[in-house]
Amino acid sequence: xxxxxxxxxxxxxxxxxxxxxxxxxxxxxxxxxxxxxxxxxxxxxxxxxxxxxxxxxxxxxxxxxxxxxxxxxxxxxxxxxxxxxxxxxxxxxxxxxxxxxxxxxxxxxxxxxxxxxxxxxxxxxxxxxxxxxxxxxxxxxxxxxxxxxxxxxxxxxxxxxxxxxxxxxxxxxxxxxxxxxxxxxxxxxxxxxxxxxxxxxxxxxxxxxxxxxxxxxxxxxxxxxxxxxxxxxxxxxxxxxxxxxxxxxxxxxxxxxxxxxxxxxxxxxxxxxxxxxxxxxxxxxxxxxxxxxxxxxxxxxx
Ligand SMILES: Nc1ncnc2c1ncn2[C@@H]1O[C@H](COP(=O)(O)OP(=O)(O)OP(=O)(O)O)[C@@H](O)[C@H]1O
Ligand SMILES: [Mg+2]
Numbered sequence: 587x588x589x590x591x592x593x594x595x596x597x598x599x600x601x602x603x604x605x606x607x608x609x610x611x612x613x614x615x616x617x618x619x620x621x622x623x624x625x626x627x628x629x630x631x632x633x634x635x636x637x638x639x640x641x642x643x644x645x646x647x648x649x650x651x652x653x654x655x656x657x658x659x660x661x662x663x664x665x666x667x668x669x670x671x672x673x674x675x676x677x678x679x680x681x682x683x684x685x686x687x688x689x690x691x692x693x694x695x696x697x698x699x700x701x702x703x704x705x706x707x708x709x710x711x712x713x714x715x716x717x718x719x720x721x722x723x724x725x726x727x728x729x730x731x732x733x734x735x736x737x738x739x740x741x742x743x744x745x746x747x748x749x750x751x752x753x754x755x756x757x758x759x760x761x762x763x764x765x766x767x768x769x770x771x772x773x774x775x776x777x778x779x780x781x782x783x784x785x786x787x788x789x790x791x792x793x794x795x796x797x798x799x800x801x802x803x804x805x806x807x808x809x810x811x812x813x814x815x816x817x818x819x820x821x822x823x824x825x826x827x828x829x830x831x832x833x834x835x836x837x838x839x840x841x842x843x844x845x846x847x848x849x850x851x852x853x854x855x856x857x858x859x860x861x862x863x864x865x866x867x868x869x870x871x872x873x874x875x876x877x878x879x880x881x882x883x884x885x886x887x888x
Contacts, residue, residue: 598718602739605749608730611790616727618850621834624686626872631721634693636729642692645675657694665715682837702734711742740770745785752802785860792818817888845886851877
């Protein structure tokens with residue numbers, strides 16, 4: 587029944603990870619939060635919207651190049667097409683994630699804004715219709731841009747996580763992202779959808795010993811108030827090591843990695859609570875009780 591279709595997609599819990607600057611930690615955040623939610627028993631789908639394919643490669647280095655990708659999904663124009671292109675990942679088979687699952691719609695090096703000109707800004711929203719029946723949370727890993735690929739995520743998602751480094755120029759970029767989100771209010775309201783809600787601003791690669799980082803955190807708090815997530819994600823060399831090993835932080839055998847995973851678990855529980863969904867509240871409680879310990883947080887100075 588056509589008039590029910592918008593409701594289906596909007597009832598899925600879809601989150602877009604945004605920053606117009608590159609290298610600020612979007613992919614790290616999306617993957618670490620996806621892993622945390624899966625470890626708590628959640629069914630998570632990550633859609634790799636970035637033509638760099640970083641998330642896809644990290645989740646599964648052996649993902650075949652010829653696999654049906656997000657490029658094909660957007661071209662299909664079929665409601666729910668993304669669900670047919672959702673692959674289980676290597677991370678899903680780790681014991682730490684066995685309670686839930688973390689699937690991926692693989693990224694594609696051909697995915698450019700031109701593809702959205704051809705297939706419409708609502709292509710992703712159409713492709714994700716019905717996702718809520720199979721997944722508790724859908725995470726969209728975006729390229730560093732405010733272009734059409736990113737704009738298509740503002741049609742599909744109901745929540746946004748804004749990622750920034752603790753630097754003035756990165757924080758200025760947050761204002762551009764915020765006004766991009768505002769530009770979609772009318773579009774969404776015409777479809778009967780509520781505005782995309784900023785779930786939180788995540789400060790990544792934070793070093794509490796640096797005055798300029800503390801100043802930058804204060805600047806974000808001034809602009810975003812309680813939407814500025816606490817704690818910020820500390821900058822630690824182990825992130826590179828876990829990345830090179832294609833391992834989620836929560837499964838990497840290292841105390842600092844566990845500490846960072848605890849931070850991401852806390853932020854994930856804040857994220858899922860923004861949906862005000864009773865089932866997800868249970869997930870948030872498990873995230874807090876099972877994945878966050880004071881010792882772990884102390885290990886990263888939080
Ligand atoms: N907390 C951290 N501590 C140290 N290094 C980090 C941390 N978070 C991310 N990094 C590193 O910073 C680099 C950029 O991170 P990431 O790929 O997540 O950013 P991104 O915003 O997705 O980048 P892009 O815009 O290119 O997609 C990566 O090499 C990553 O390993
Ligand atoms: Mg990235």
